[in-house]
Amino acid sequence: MATILKISEATTLAFHAMTYIxxxxxxxxxxxxxAKRFKASAAHLxxxxxxxxxxxxxxxxxxxxxxxxxxxxxETVTLIEVYEAIEGPLPDSTCLFDEQVCSGEVCxxxxxxxxxxxEVSKYLKNTTIDKQAKxxx
Numbered sequence: 180m181a182t183i184l185k186i187s188e189a190t191t192l193a194f195h196a197m198t199y200i201x202x203x204x205x206x207x208x209x210x211x212x213x214a215k216r217f218k219a220s221a222a223h224l225x226x227x228x229x230x231x232x233x234x235x236x237x238x239x240x241x242x243x244x245x246x247x248x249x250x251x252x253x254e255t256v257t258l259i260e261v262y263e264a265i266e267g268p269l270p271d272s273t274c275l276f277d278e279q280v281c282s283g284e285v286c287x288x289x290x291x292x293x294x295x296x297x298e299v300s301k302y303l304k305n306t307t308i309d310k311q312a313k314x315x316x
Contacts, residue, residue, distance in 0.1 A: 188223070193227050197237075202312035209245065228247055
């Protein structure tokens with residue numbers, strides 16, 4: 180069965196890591212710092228950080244004072260970019276079943292799924308990480 184809103188642990192880590200880095204732009208932030216802050220596996224977080232770097236949202240600095248920095252201003256990075264870096268395109272859920280069993284024109288939930296998808300998509304597209312970074316200042 181499909182869920183209305185499913186955000187993986189990897190994407191949750193990506194959202195939090197990006198906003199934490201946005202809140203601390205003065206210095207690179209290490210994977211170890213992020214893993215400790217979010218009580219996460221350093222190995223899992225490292226894979227997330229590699230993916231964010233691969234798509235160009237982060238750059239990494241090596242060395243004893245190394246870590247990750249944003250590649251552009253936080254006010255230009257949206258949550259949808261972070262989501263899609265980890266998950267790919269936001270799915271358009273129109274049915275609770277894994278395979279749609281009806282036409283979708285008439286549904287038990289009467290358009291709720293489309294409404295939820297529209298709101299989630301709008302929020303992720305219109306929210307930049309600088310707005311969320313205030314949590315970590």
